[in-house]
Amino acid sequence: MPPIVQYVFNGVVTGGILALPAVAFSLLWRLLRFPNFAVSTYLTVGAYVGLMLNHDAHAPIQLAWLGALVATGAVALAVDRIAFRPMRARRPFSLAIASIGVAFVLENVVRFVWGNDFRSYDVPVMRATSIAGLRVGRDQLLILGAAVVMMAAAQMFLLRTRLGIAMRATADNALLAAVKGVPTERVIAYATLGGGALAGGAGVFLGLDASIDPLMGGGLIISVFAAAILGGVGSAPGALAGALIVGVMEEVGTLLIPPTYKTAIGFTVILAVLLVRPTGLAGARA
Amino acid sequence: MIAYLTAIATLVGVRALLTLGLNVQWGLTGLVNLGAVAFFAVGAYTSALLAVGGTPLLLAWPAGVGVAAAAAAALAMVALRLREDYLAIVTLGFGEVLRLFLLNEAWLTGGANGVTAIPRPMHARFSAHYDVFYLLVVLAAVALVYVVLERLRRSPFGRVLRAIREDETVAAVAGKPVFRFKVQAFALGSAVAGLAGILFAHYLAYIEPNMFLPQESLFVWLALILGGSGNNRGALVGSIVLLGLLEGSRFAKDVIPFLTGVRLAAAQQMLVGVVLVVLMIRRPEGLLPEKPGSD
Numbered sequence: 001m002p003p004i005v006q007y008v009f010n011g012v013v014t015g016g017i018l019a020l021p022a023v024a025f026s027l028l029w030r031l032l033r034f035p036n037f038a039v040s041t042y043l044t045v046g047a048y049v050g051l052m053l054n055h056d057a058h059a060p061i062q063l064a065w066l067g068a069l070v071a072t073g074a075v076a077l078a079v080d081r082i083a084f085r086p087m088r089a090r091r092p093f094s095l096a097i098a099s100i101g102v103a104f105v106l107e108n109v110v111r112f113v114w115g116n117d118f119r120s121y122d123v124p125v126m127r128a129t130s131i132a133g134l135r136v137g138r139d140q141l142l143i144l145g146a147a148v149v150m151m152a153a154a155q156m157f158l159l160r161t162r163l164g165i166a167m168r169a170t171a172d173n174a175l176l177a178a179v180k181g182v183p184t185e186r187v188i189a190y191a192t193l194g195g196g197a198l199a200g201g202a203g204v205f206l207g208l209d210a211s212i213d214p215l216m217g218g219g220l221i222i223s224v225f226a227a228a229i230l231g232g233v234g235s236a237p238g239a240l241a242g243a244l245i246v247g248v249m250e251e252v253g254t255l256l257i258p259p260t261y262k263t264a265i266g267f268t269v270i271l272a273v274l275l276v277r278p279t280g281l282a283g284a285r286a
Numbered sequence: 287m288i289a290y291l292t293a294i295a296t297l298v299g300v301r302a303l304l305t306l307g308l309n310v311q312w313g314l315t316g317l318v319n320l321g322a323v324a325f326f327a328v329g330a331y332t333s334a335l336l337a338v339g340g341t342p343l344l345l346a347w348p349a350g351v352g353v354a355a356a357a358a359a360a361l362a363m364v365a366l367r368l369r370e371d372y373l374a375i376v377t378l379g380f381g382e383v384l385r386l387f388l389l390n391e392a393w394l395t396g397g398a399n400g401v402t403a404i405p406r407p408m409h410a411r412f413s414a415h416y417d418v419f420y421l422l423v424v425l426a427a428v429a430l431v432y433v434v435l436e437r438l439r440r441s442p443f444g445r446v447l448r449a450i451r452e453d454e455t456v457a458a459v460a461g462k463p464v465f466r467f468k469v470q471a472f473a474l475g476s477a478v479a480g481l482a483g484i485l486f487a488h489y490l491a492y493i494e495p496n497m498f499l500p501q502e503s504l505f506v507w508l509a510l511i512l513g514g515s516g517n518n519r520g521a522l523v524g525s526i527v528l529l530g531l532l533e534g535s536r537f538a539k540d541v542i543p544f545l546t547g548v549r550l551a552a553a554q555q556m557l558v559g560v561v562l563v564v565l566m567i568r569r570p571e572g573l574l575p576e577k578p579g580s581d
Binding site: 029034035037083086087090091092093094096097098100101102103104105107108109111112115116221222225229258260261263264266267270271274275278 | 312316318320364365367369370371372374375376378379380382383386389390501504507511548549551552553555556558559560562563566567570
C-alpha cells in the first residue's frame, strides 16, 4: 500500500475533528454576521473541561466528553450574553475584534490554571490495528464515528426541527424572520449553545488524537476559517466538505513540505479560494 | 532610572507608530488588520538583514518601509476582492505564516537565533548618550508621522477614507474607487508599522521571531481602542496608557506571592483581553473620542 493512503486516512480523521468547529463557525458567522474567532478556542475549553473530569475526577472519557460538550456550550452562551449581545447593533468588524479579545481571555484562563505543559487523558493506550496495511487507531475510529454522528445530528436538526428551520430563516434574513414571529434572541442563544457544544466535543477528540495544550484550539483558527470559506459561509455540508479537504491537504502536504509549515497550508487554501472562487466550492453566496 | 525611562519612552514611541498605522486602517478606513505585528516584522527583518549585509542605512530603512507596504498592498488586493471579513483572517494568517518562515528559514533569517549585531545609526558619534540620541530619533519619527497623518486625515484623501468607513456604498456612488482607496490605506498603515519595526530592530540591535508573536497585534488594537480610534491624538495617548498597563502589571509579581512566571504572563494577557472587550462594549470611542465633523 502506498504511504499516501495512510496520510489521507489521518487527514480524514483530522478533517472530521475540524468539521465540528468549522460547521459551528460557518453557521454562527452567517447568523450573527461576523466571524467569531473565539470558536476555535472553544476546543481548548472543551479539552480542558474533559481533562478536569477525566484526569482529576477520574471520570471515564465518554462522560468527560459529555461534560465538555455541556460546559463548553454554557461557556459559549455566557460569552455571547456578556460580550456579543450588547454589541449586536455594532459594525460586524467590531464584534470580530471583540471575539479575538474573548479568545485571548479564554486561552489565558486555561494557561493560568493549567500552565503551558502538554497534557493527555487517562485512557488505556491501545495498539493501533492494521487493516490491509493501514494503521488505524481505535481512538481514531471512535472519533470519526462520533464526529459523523454529531454532524448528522446537526444537519437533521437544521433541516427537520422547528428551531433549526427558524435558525436558518434568521441566518437568511433576520428582519424578515423576526417579522414572521421568529424570536431572534432565542434562536441565537440555541445556535450559540449548539455551536459551543460541537466545538467543545471536538476539543476532547483533538486531545485524544493529539495532545492537550492551551494553544491547541486557537492554533486551528486558520484551518477552521479555510474550511468554512471553502465550503461557502453558512453551509453546514459545505463546511464539512471543506474541513475534510483541509484536513487531508494538511496531512498529505507534510509529504511535500516540512510539517512545521502545516498552518501555511490552510492559509494557502484561503488565498486560493479568494483568488479562484471567492464564493466557495459550492458557490453559495456569502 | 533614567536609563529605564529612556528605554520605556523609546518603546512607547515604537508602539505609538504601530498604533498610528492601525489608525489609518481601522480608525479612518474601517479595515480590520489582525496582523499589525507581521508588517512590523517585515520592516524589522528587511532593514536588519540588508544592514547586516552591508547596505547603508539610508537605503535599508526605506527598503524596509517599502517592502512592508508592498506586502500589505498585495495581501489587501487578494483579501478585499469579495468581503472585508476576509482581510481579518488573511492578515492573521500572514502573521502566523511569516513567523514560521522566520523560524524555519535560518539561511535567510537566522531562524530561532535571530539577527544579531544590527548596526545602530551614528553609534560612533553619539556613543556617550546613545540611548538618549536614539530616543530623539524615535520621537522625531513619531512627530513626523503624526503630522503627516494628521494632514492626510484632513485632506480630500482622508475624507474619502472616512466616507468609506461610514458607508462604502455611498462613497462608491459618489464616484470614489473604493477598492483602490482601501488598498492604499492598508499599504500606508502597514508602511508606518514597517517603520516602527525598523526603529525597533536598530534600537535593540537584535531581533528574533518570538518578538513578533500574534498577541503583539492585539496590544496594538488595545492601544488604539483605548485612546480612541479615528483620531491620531488618541493613538498616541492609547500607546502611553497601554505601556503603563503592561509595565505596571509586571510589578504585580512583587505584591501577589503565588504568581509564577507563566501565571503572571497569563494574567497580564487576560487583563489585556478583558480591557479590550470591555472597552469595545462600553466605550468604543476611547479616552479621546474622534470629534464628529471636526474637518
